[in-house]
Structures are given as C-alpha cells and as structure tokens.
Amino acid sequence: MELHQLRYFCAVARTGSFTRAAIEEGVAQPSLSQQIVKLEQTLGAKLFDRLGRSIQLTEYGRTLLPQALAILRQVNEARSTLESLRRGVGGNLSVGCIPTLTPYFLAPRLSDFAHRFPDVELQDRGTGWRPRMR
Amino acid sequence: MELHQLRYFCAVARTGSFTRAAIEEGVAQPSLSQQIVKLEQTLGAKLFDRLGRSIQLTEYGRTLLPQALAILRQVNEARSTLESLRRGVGGNLSVGCIPTLTPYFLAPRLSDFAHRFPDVELQDRGTGWRPRMR
DNA sequence: TAATATTACGTATTACGTAAAGATT
DNA sequence: AATCTTTACGTAATACGTAATATTA
Numbered sequence: 001m002e003l004h005q006l007r008y009f010c011a012v013a014r015t016g017s018f019t020r021a022a023i024e025e026g027v028a029q030p031s032l033s034q035q036i037v038k039l040e041q042t043l044g045a046k047l048f049d050r051l052g053r054s055i056q057l058t059e060y061g062r063t064l065l066p067q068a069l070a071i072l073r074q075v076n077e078a079r080s081t082l083e084s085l086r087r088g089v090g091g092n093l094s095v096g097c098i099p100t101l102t103p104y105f106l107a108p109r110l111s112d113f114a115h116r117f118p119d120v121e122l123q124d125r126g127t128g129w130r131p132r133m134r
Numbered sequence: 135m136e137l138h139q140l141r142y143f144c145a146v147a148r149t150g151s152f153t154r155a156a157i158e159e160g161v162a163q164p165s166l167s168q169q170i171v172k173l174e175q176t177l178g179a180k181l182f183d184r185l186g187r188s189i190q191l192t193e194y195g196r197t198l199l200p201q202a203l204a205i206l207r208q209v210n211e212a213r214s215t216l217e218s219l220r221r222g223v224g225g226n227l228s229v230g231c232i233p234t235l236t237p238y239f240l241a242p243r244l245s246d247f248a249h250r251f252p253d254v255e256l257q258d259r260g261t262g263w264r265p266r267m268r
Numbered sequence: 269t270a271a272t273a274t275t276a277c278g279t280a281t282t283a284c285g286t287a288a289a290g291a292t293t
Numbered sequence: 294a295a296t297c298t299t300t301a302c303g304t305a306a307t308a309c310g311t312a313a314t315a316t317t318a
Contacts, residue, residue: 001209003137004283018298031284033299038283043216052292053297063219066249067212074208075135078201082177085197104238115200138308152273165309167274172308186317187272275314283306290299 003075005039006068008032009047013065016055081116137209139173140202142166143181147199150189215250 011021011032018036022029040047047061057065097106114122145155145166152170156163174181179194191199231240248256 001137001213003135019296027283028285029297030286030299030301035283037299043213045216045220050291050298054292055298060216060219063215063250064212067208067215071205071208071212074201074205078198078205079135079177081197081201082179082194085194086179100234101238104235116197153271161308162310163272164274164276164311169308171274184273184316189273269318271316271318273314273316276312277310278312279308279310281306281308284304286301286303288299288301290297292297293295 001039001042002035003072005035006071008035009039009061010065010068010072012036012048012055013057013061018055084117135173135176136169137206139169140205142169143173143195144199144202144206146170146182146189147191147195152189218251 008021008025008027011024012018015021015024018029018033022032025032036047043060043064045060046058047064049056049058095106095110110122114120142155142159142161145158146152149155149158152163152167156166159166170181177194177198180192181195181198183190183192229240229244244256248254
C-alpha cells in the first residue's frame with residue numbers, strides 16, 4: 001500500500017472513471033490501472049466492480065475510501081504543518097466555546113494545536129460570561 | 135514523502151540510532167540513511183541533529199513525529215479494517231455512555247463505526263435510567 | 269581504535285509510457 | 294463503431310546492498 005496508490009484510488013472513486021482519474025493525476029491510464037490492480041492485490045480485495053465503462057465501488061472500496069481520504073488528509077496536514085513551521089506562524093486568533101462543549105470538544109483540539117505549534121502561546125482570557133444566579 | 139520513509143523516520147526517532155533503526159526495519163543502514171536524507175530534502179527541513187554517534191530530533195522532527203505516527207497508525211487501521219471485513223466481523227458489543235457525553239463524544243464515534251462496518255446493526259436499547267423527578 | 273553515519277557506485281525492483289488487445293454500450 | 298479498461302513490453306527512476314570514506318567518543 002503506497003500513498004500514490006491511495007491517491008489514484010480516491011481519484012477513481014471520485015470521478016468514477018479510470019480515464020478521468022488518470023488525467024487528474026497526470027499519469028497514463030494504464031499506469032494508474034496497474035497501480036489500482038496492485039493495490040487490490042496487496043489488500044487481497046477487489047475495490048471496484050468493473051461494469052464495462054462505468055465503475056462502482058465494492059464493499060471493500062466503500063470501506064477503504066474514507067480511510068484513504070483520512071490518510072491523505074493527514075499527510076497534507078503534516079506537510080502544511082512543517083511548511084507553517086518553516087515560514088513561521090503569525091497573526092492572532094480568538095476561539096470561543098460554550099462551557100458544555102469545552103472539555104470534550106475544544107480541549108482536545110487545543111491540545112493538538114498546542115502540540116503542533118509549540119511556539120504559539122495560548123491564553124485563557126475567559127468570556128466574562130456568568131450564569132444567572134438570581 | 136513515502137510511507138516507508140515515515141516508517142524509517144519513526145524507527146530512528148524511537149531508537150535514537152540509524153543502526154538500530156535499520157536493524158528493526160530490516161534494511162541496510164546506508165539505505166535507511168539515504169531515505170531519511172531524501173525525506174528531509176522533500177520536506178525542506180532537517181529532521182535530526184547529527185551529533186556524532188547520537189541523534190536528536192530537531193524542532194521539525196519533533197513536529198513531524200506525532201503526525202508520522204498518526205499516519206502510520208491510520209494506515210494500519212485501514213489494513214486491519216479491510217482484514218476484518220474479509221474475515222467477517224462477529225460477536226456482540228454493548229456500549230454505554232452518560233447522557234452528557236452522548237452527543238459530543240459517543241455519537242461521532244458510533245457514526246464512524248457504522249460507516250466502517252455497514253453490516254453491523256446498531257440498536258439503541260436505552261438504559262432504563264431516568265432522572266429523579268420527585 | 270571502535271562504533272556510527274555518510275558517500276560512491278552497481279544492481280534489482282518497479283512505476284511509468286506507448287502500443288495493442290479486450291470488452292461493453 | 295466508439296469509448297473505456299486491461300495486457301504486453303520496453304524504459305527510466307529509484308530503493309537497496311556492498312564497499313569505501315568520514316567523524317566522533
């Protein structure tokens with residue numbers, strides 16, 4: 001399983017065509033087709049049903065697709081994170097969140113952010129908001 | 135950026151040594167060293183400080199490491215998901231969650247699960263629990 | 269000098285492109 | 294017949310291993 005194979009797979013899934021996928025990926029159709037076959041062999045599962053001209057994802061393909069997208073997204077994220085680090089990250093960003101969501105939704109994301117950009121200082125400035133007590 | 139390069143990178147980071155990493159990965163040292171250099175070139179950033187015998191992650195390396203691990207984890211997850219699908223998934227699993235967490239914590243994970251194992255039926259059996267109203 | 273990383277170079281794998289064949293509407 | 298995918302095959306890129314060199318404790 002290689003990254004370019006996952007890219008090709010996603011392109012075929014998205015376009016529904018080996019030809020269009022090859023054009024988008026900038027490779028020859030046969031090359032792309034080979035890589036898909038190879039991916040299928042290494043995974044031990046057919047990813048597409050070839051119905052003449054049209055293509056349809058198999059159950060395996062439908063299972064792999066979101067994961068492949070997630071992998072590629074994460075690869076791009078890694079690239080852009082390093083790129084940000086090279087250029088330096090600047091600017092100013094304020095984030096708000098209702099208290100109920102803070103521990104489960106906001107906190108882990110802030111934690112990831114702090115991990116990724118260790119040079120960005122985070123501050124809790126509060127909201128000034130208080131529950132009505134009267 | 136290739137998957138095997140990320141594997142090599144993580145191995146070096148974990149072992150702190152090109153030699154030990156090469157042994158673990160089952161390749162010759164120079165080959166592994168080359169791939170690390172190549173990875174550094176494509177990313178445009180040095181990942182390790184070479185201090186004679188010992189190796190230390192640079193800031194770029196420290197930034198990349200968790201992302202590389204996440205990518206490899208996701209790749210393995212994709213593999214094992216397909217493997218599970220090939221073997222068929224069986225058994226019986228009950229999941230509980232306090233109401234406060236359900237929408238933000240449990241729901242998206244169940245959604246992912248349902249997406250990954252479309253043949254597994256999910257049921258909400260309730261908890262029998264009710265808030266005290268007296 | 270012993271241990272480790274890099275450089276140099278030859279080899280084998282493999283991804284790719286072109287051309288031809290097969291298949292479906 | 295036209296369009297799309299697969300197969301066949303030659304080429305170019307590249308990952309790998311061996312050998313030699315450099316570097317440090």
